[in-house]
Amino acid sequence: MTGESCFHCGNPCDSNPIRYNDKFFCCQGCKVVYDILQDNDLTTYYELSSSPGKRPDTAQTNFxxxxxxxxxxxxxxxxxxxxxxxxxxxxxxxxxxxxxxxxxxxxxxxxxxxxxxxxxxxxxxxxxxxxxxxxxxxxxxxxxxxxxxxxxxxxxQKKPVSINRTLWLKMGVAGFAFGNIMMLSFPEYFESDEYWLNQYTPLFRMLIFLTSLPVVFYAANDYIISAYKGLRKSILNIDVPIVLGIFVLFFKSTYEVFIKNEPGYFDSLAGFVFFLLLGRIFQQRTYQFLSFERDYKSYFPLAVTRILDNEQEESVLIKELKKNDRILIRHQELIPVDAVLSKGVGLIDYSFVTGESIPVSKMIGDKVYAGGKQVGGAVELVVVKTVSQSYLSQLWNNDVFKKDKVSDIKNLTDAISKRFTMIVLAIAFLAGIFWYFKDSTMVATVVTSVLIVACPCALALSAPFALGNMLRIYGRRKMYLKSAEVVENLAHIDTVIFDKTGTLTTQETEIYYEGKPMTPAELNGVKGLLHSSNHPLSRMLYTYLDTSKVDSIDEFEEVLGSGLQGRWKGVNIRLGSASFVGVEPTGSLKTQLYVAINNQVKGCYTFQSEYRKNLKDTFNALAKNYRIGVLSGDNEGSLGYLKTILPKETAFVFNQKPEDKLNYIKELQEKGLKVLMIGDGLNDAGALAQSDVGFAMAENVNVFSPASDGIIDAESFQKIPAMLNQAKRTLRIVKISFVLSLAYNLIGMGFALTGNLSPIVSAILMPLSSISIVIFVTLATYWIARKP
Amino acid sequence: MSVIYILISVSLVIAVVFFTFFIIAVRSGQFDDAYTPSIRMLFDSHKSTKKNKPKSTTKE
Incomplete structure (x- = not known):
């Protein structure tokens, strides 16, 4: 080992790195890229950041x-x-x-x-x-x-590129109006008696009025539409009191300016809308490089090679494949349809679908399901079902995928705003009656003032800022949620269900040996036999065996789909499936390689996926507060082991087809449980869509993961319990800030009920409450994020 | 006295001009990608001019 790392890709170089131009390269591929860039005067590439490259794939994708x-x-x-x-x-x-x-x-x-x-x-x-x-x-x-x-x-299907920029425009309009109205209101704020200023007051007020028009009728129209829609469905959402406040502010101010010759509240109005939109922008920012809406189409190739009757090859769009077409799948290509293997040896990696990274062997005549990736040589398949009718893509015909996810978890803000609106209307009504008897000229003033101060600006801002900030904190910990609402839904979760393969296991493969111990000399022979094979299992075992040297093998032969054999120091040596070495197959569903030397069976190597390091601790932490379960498409082979390390409350459900997983989640929900599903493969897609919150686990977030509410980097696996706790605390912060903003409303109400709400009081109270709430929730979320 | 009208109209025109620039900027997509341009402006551009040099002599 030289300890050098590759100049191009940064990976550690193995024992003999390529030296070129005084630089080290881990492989020919990296050197070639360096060469291309150098020949074209593009070496600045390496100056901007160190080892920025990627080791080129040895298997060239066919384009x-x-x-x-x-x-x-x-x-x-x-x-x-x-x-x-x-x-x-x-x-x-x-x-x-x-x-x-x-x-x-x-x-x-x-x-x-x-x-x-x-x-x-x-x-x-x-x-x-x-x-x-x-x-x-x-x-x-x-x-x-x-x-x-x-x-x-x-x-x-290229989606029409429609980027929604109206929110930015609206915020610009509201901000512009807010600033200019404040500036034009300066004479009013200082109640100057200077003759020349007073002379121009009508002009200033006219300008203020004109500036406020686009705020009400353009910048705030989303709120108006939403409140209208809510009212038609007889739902009092948070937008109803907001719009009520906006309209009362606007019409009262207009009336005051034009009839009573008073300044009006246009500054409060514009500031109010501006802050609301700011909150919306803050909440809307998400992770653009991640897609949370993927279905099987994002995994499947666009086209495949079809073999015509005259043995010629042509590229054909996948949806044009018909039953009985012959297709050619090369090394590292994905099988897009259910088919039967007709030529070659299938060695299929279903990690996209199930998360299982050890490839499965298939013989001629075997059925091959869509979604697998061929990792041996090229194979020929005969199409059995078209892409839309394949076993895997059928899952997407389920109703769950047709509708938008309706979680029955109620939005906290909307739940509160309903009562809030009722109370405000009641207060306004009672105050109106009271003043009618006391001083009937004050009725209009008091009622409108109540409606103005009750405008729940701070209330509407607290949830977006608290949840939005939490979203950002999670993102820094490599847990990427789709939207801020997910944080709120997460706080209500009481059941956590995990997929097994790929979620609880890593992509790494663990190998262990059972049987008679082999001598170092025999191991040299085994390694020698493996040396000549390109089968992925052989490659894995070859790297796993640590021997002093590699013996050479005579008469090497690879029996496709069965194993390897050869002559080593005059004796026969075999490595392969149970029947290949002459052992009665045990019916074990594990991936195993038997070794026989001189016709004597020595033992077998078992390949299995490695479990995540923090599995036990994470489950124990979750078991305290949540129901937990493991939902797997696998056989029960690993059940015994899992039972020993996971808490005894864990529910285990095995042998689940993708549809079964979905239905299992549905059953739990019918019992009134709020389910968080954590999965990784396409076979979890149904369960992820059905669950209240579905997270996809990814070894590399840039590689594709199924549609979900969030993508969690595998290295953050052990942070899941903390994440759930923090979501709960975030919701508590939102509730506290609701109380605070209600306190502001009460203070304002004090002014309003006594008939003392002057424009200047309103102009101070409104931004003050909003800004202080925003500061409070931001600091509070940072604070809770530090606790586990 | 009427100078205030001129001043107000000037200030309004300036405000509206800036506002228009903002709208143009949003419309042209400047807010769609707020990250890449910040990196792009740091690149030196002199290298792209000398293309006709087939094999640059080794550096360093």
């Missing part, structure tokens, strides 16, 4: 289908006679070097006229002359320098 004109046109954003524009999603974009090299792509390919990176979305927009450079050549160039775009079935 032949991009030559298909129909597919090409589907992917484009824009095209005229000579130029095309395309937006590509590139998961590897992660640092400033990436931006730099991609925006200098024209130095590598002169036919590229412009490139622009959107870093938060990890997207690259390329403008190129398609007559000089084909899309396939462009994508292959990107793949060659380590920036392979991800193109999936999802890209087939």
């Amino acid at each position: 032949n289908y991009l030559d298909n004109k129909e597919i090409f046109e589907k992917l484009l954003d824009f095209q005229d006679e000579s130029t095309s524009i395309i937006t590509l999603y590139i998961p590897h974009i992660h640092c400033s070097s990436c931006i730099w090299v991609l925006e200098n792509l024209h130095q590598l390919a002169p036919a590229v006229s412009a490139t622009q990176v959107n870093f938060p979305k990890k997207e690259l927009q390329v403008t190129f002359r398609h007559n000089e450079l084909s899309l396939r050549a462009l994508v292959e160039l990107l793949a060659r320098i380590g920036y392979e775009p991800y193109i999936s079935l999802d890209d087939e």
